[in-house]
Amino acid sequence: MSYEKELAAAKKAVALAARLSRGVQKTLMQSEVWTKSNKTPVTAADYGSQAVVSIVLERELKPVTLSLVAEEDTGDLRKKGSEVFLEGITKLVRDTLASDESYADSPITKEDVLNAIDCGKSQGGSTGCHWVLDPIDGTRGFVRGEQYAVGLALLVEGKVVVGVMACPNLHLSSAVVEKDDKSCQDNVGCLFFATTGSGAYVQPLNGNSPPQEVRVSSNENLEEAKFLESYHMPIPLHSSIAKKLGITALPVRIDSQAKYAAVSRGDAEMYLRFTLAGYREWIWDHAAGSIITTEAGGVVCDAEGTPLDFSKGKRLDHNRGIIVTTKKLKPLILKAVRESMEEENLRV
Ligand SMILES: Nc1ncnc2c1ncn2[C@@H]1O[C@H](COP(=O)(O)O)[C@@H](OP(=O)(O)O)[C@H]1O
Ligand SMILES: [Mg+2]
Ligand SMILES: [Mg+2]
Ligand SMILES: [Mg+2]
Structure with a gap:
């Protein structure tokens, strides 16, 4: 259709x-x-x-x-x-x-x-x-x-x-x-x-x-990669993931789903969203952004690499964290996420 x-x-x-x-x-x-x-x-x-x-x-x-x-x-x-x-x-x-x-x-x-x-x-x-x-x-x-x-x-x-x-x-x-x-x-x-x-x-x-x-970025050189996060909540875990990946630039903080759009257009290679444990995301904060990123060749998943599930009502039913990136960088980022979460004793 x-x-x-x-x-x-x-x-x-x-x-x-x-x-x-x-x-x-x-x-x-x-x-x-x-x-x-x-x-x-x-x-x-x-x-x-x-x-x-x-x-x-x-x-x-x-x-x-x-x-x-x-x-x-x-x-x-x-x-x-x-x-x-x-x-x-x-x-x-x-x-x-x-x-x-x-x-x-x-x-x-x-x-x-x-x-x-x-x-x-x-x-x-x-x-x-x-x-x-x-x-x-x-x-x-x-x-x-x-x-x-x-x-x-x-x-x-x-x-x-x-x-x-x-x-x-x-x-x-x-x-x-x-x-x-x-x-x-x-x-x-x-x-x-x-x-x-x-x-x-x-x-x-x-x-x-x-x-x-x-299309999402084709850059695989993490030293030159840019990463995005929300404006209002700097999350220490994001910094440790970025450090592990060898990203040298500071995060760019932007409000709204414009972050998804930016990854889709290749303005940045990664958007991380690890909110407080227990916070369940609203589907309207991610629905439009996620299809724009995936159709641009990108990936949207949680900390375990599972795609987001929009079928459970007004809230997303997912494991901790949202990762928006390119297909090439996904495995590297998931590894860094796993290691950083273990080091900080955080559960997925
Ligand atoms: N403490 C919190 N943790 C996670 N998300 C939150 C939050 N407080 C508000 N939000 C949600 O985060 C959205 C904004 O995301 P961002 O931080 O990426 O700009 C808000 O959308 P609205 O502005 O539509 O209410 C709201 O739904
Ligand atoms: Mg919103
Ligand atoms: Mg709103
Ligand atoms: Mg609101």
Whole structure:
């Protein structure tokens, strides 16, 4: 199956959500950052992006009934005192949809926005078709004015078959560029996508340039390799793995699934994610990124080398750690991971 219609719908949805989020990021003030009950940040862009993606998928894929597993819910938006915030989100969604010719005449009410966000309550699983959405991945990066992504994937019978990811602040040439390089500011905004068996591609978010295929790095010289990790949690184990591998460069810290995109494009050879023991990852933090990397010829696995399993509901069911790298480097990295974990008395 080619998933052409689904891919086209997903690209349209994600590109519009990225347009909404870019507008919000430009003017975002600290007072507009809310904190969810799990102590993580959320903004009008997280809610607005989820509503836009939900509405666009629903309209583009009619009459198919949408099953959407998405990060945000409307609990806080329905509370007393949230009326102005919700009004602002509704305006964002309305204006964003109206900016697309095909949706120019779309009256959108607050109720429509709440219903669209609530559409994301599906639980996923190993049967049927489910869309998986992270409306703003890397909200911490988004709030800092740095990297974030809009990640959308389609699961069929528990397997990711389509992935689309907008990285509105990612440089068109490489994720690993000097921050104060002026040319960077003018050349940012990437839309990555992949469908199973058909490769991974990138195109600029702005304009109509044709997509270009992306491939992971062919570099096998670890001394020259670059490695990525999350911005907010430097993990000592990552450093000992890198040292064992002979990687000399310091890790590049980037928020969001843009790290998967960077490995897919060959900007870096490795992304390590060893979170605290017991933390179970959400599928929306990895679904789009993982298919883009694997279709670019890369590998995504846990510390034992097992591929990630997206069929167990909203959380990944995997052993400790996530490793994103190239096929050639995988055995070397797994060996270094094993040895470092043993030395630090960590269990897989
Ligand atoms: N303590 C923690 N350990 C692991 N992941 C965490 C975490 N706190 C938040 N996250 C998840 O990590 C994601 C961001 O990943 P990264 O650190 O690579 O940017 C967050 O996505 P959101 O920003 O969509 O909430 C959130 O789901
Ligand atoms: Mg979040
Ligand atoms: Mg996320
Ligand atoms: Mg998110």
